[in-house]
Amino acid sequence: MSGRVTSLEQAKPQPLVHPCSLSTQGTIPLPLLFLITKQSRAPVRGSAWLEFARSRAGAGAWAGAGQQRGPPLSSQPCRALYLFAKSNNIPFEFKRVELMKGQHKSKEFRKVNPMMKVPALEDGSFLLSESIAILLYLARKFKTPDHWYPSDLQKRARVDEYLSWQHANIRAKSSDVFVSKFMLPVLVGQPLPPKKLEEIVEELNTVLKQFEVQFLQDKPFIAGSEVSLADLVALVELMQPVGAGHNLFEEKPKLAEWRSRVEAAVGPKLFEEAHQTILKAKYMTPDKIPPVVLEVIKSQALKQIGQA
Known part of the structure; x- marks a missing residue:
């Protein structure tokens, strides 16, 4: 039950994932995270862009300066996507989006998701929003172990x-x-x-x-x-x-x-x-x-x- 994949489709372009804020109506839009995977012939390892949308106080404002050792995942959908991708060796890369600065409303991001919400996924020309839809898409694309989304x-x-x-x-x-x-x-x-x-x-x-x-x-x-x-x-x-x-x-x-x-x-x-x-x-x-x-x-x- 480790939920890990031993091999990846290395020859295929990998999907770009843009992670998560509280994206649904009626929830609080905390400054959160944005996942994206590169288009590449080789799989992209979980990598470096792991920044929380900052307040004016600078980095570390949420967890306490100097105390953060991992990705600043304060959003529930962000954590689900991160845990699923990491536990299944799905290649991805984080890209910072500062919601406090309105970057989710930028022209660049609106090309990914015109609704200006995160999470979002970009797989070549294919774009997808909503964390549950993204989870199911990744499970199918990367043929993750059957228990995650059973064939039964x-x-x-x-x-x-x-x-x-x-x-x-x-x-x-x-x-x-x-x-x-x-x-x-x-x-x-x-x-x-x-x-x-x-x-x-x-x-x-x-x-x-x-x-x-x-x-x-x-x-x-x-x-x-x-x-x-x-x-x-x-x-x-x-x-x-x-x-x-x-x-x-x-x-x-x-x-x-x-x-x-x-x-x-x-x-x-x-x-x-x-x-x-x-x-x-x-x-x-x-x-x-x-x-x-x-x-x-x-x-x-x-x-x-x-x-x-």
Whole structure:
């Protein structure tokens, strides 16, 4: 269950991946990352362009200057793409896009994605947006191990079922907790009333229970005995509240054991590398963010949780 590919199609041009911000309606557009792979006869190794869109304070503003050892992946879709590509030896290269400077609206990037959203993928003349679509495309193009997106009809249906459900449930409710427990009180200085915060946490607990009963059941993984894209997408979303200090795995032994299995299947060191930024969110302080950006964060955060 290592999820690694032993060989690549070296003669073929490799796809260009442009990674991730919170790209869907109703979520907060944090300054994030942009993946791109080169067109080359030789495979491009995971390489050097690993910069977070910076605040005016300079590099390291999110994780704490001098403490960042890996890619600054604060976005859930970014982490899913990064983990999947790395664990399957898919060649890619990061390219920096500074959302705080509006680079996602630049003429160059709009050629890649006219919707001005990330993630996006460029494979020759073929362009693709949305992280789930990109994950499925990469799984097929690089013929990754079958367990990621099973050929068995019913196992694949289980993966599709979760990926269809998660967006308005696990993703939405986890994001709400992150906003409520970190962005509003720490960055904006406007904590929610205790009753409202309790309601938001309870909504997350409700979908976690649904996840355990409907999707995980008594299986090691969502699709059965092996890890799949569904597990990967689920876990990166559930790590977001953890980054805000809300350990949703406490007192949930089934969920905690599943998390350990997914981490082991992906690779513990790789998983830690991908999550080090979000788990150091406490280092982010308002003084490292331009005031105009803070106003945008405040407006969109309050709107997301229905307080605008």
